[in-house]
């Protein structure tokens with residue numbers, strides 16, 4: 574891997590580091606001063622985490638378990654299926670790709686399938 578590749582990897586790793594919201598997994602903003610470490614990005618995540626802990630306790634499950642609506646799992650599986658299909662398409666397309674345009678088209682196809690997953694915060698809403 575050349576220097577540009579190493580820099581790109583470092584950039585990616587750097588953007589993914591740091592404490593994350595206990596509920597949605599988003600990166601928390603840097604601490605602005607002394608005090609207790611933040612665990613959540615906002616009140617809605619704190620509330621959803623609280624509700625989930627109550628439900629899991631009622632169901633005899635541990636704090637590390639999450640109760641999720643069937644519709645959320647189904648939607649996630651649909652997106653994963655589309656991503657897997659795109660990976661297969663792009664794998665095939667790249668074997669014949671010759672031009673920059675061919676590669677660009679392959680990457681765009683993959684990104685189209687990956688973007689919705691990059692935005693997923695799971696579970697999004699908890700069970701109501």
Ligand SMILES: [Zn+2]
Nearest residue numbers: 594597614618
């Ligand atoms: Zn959050």
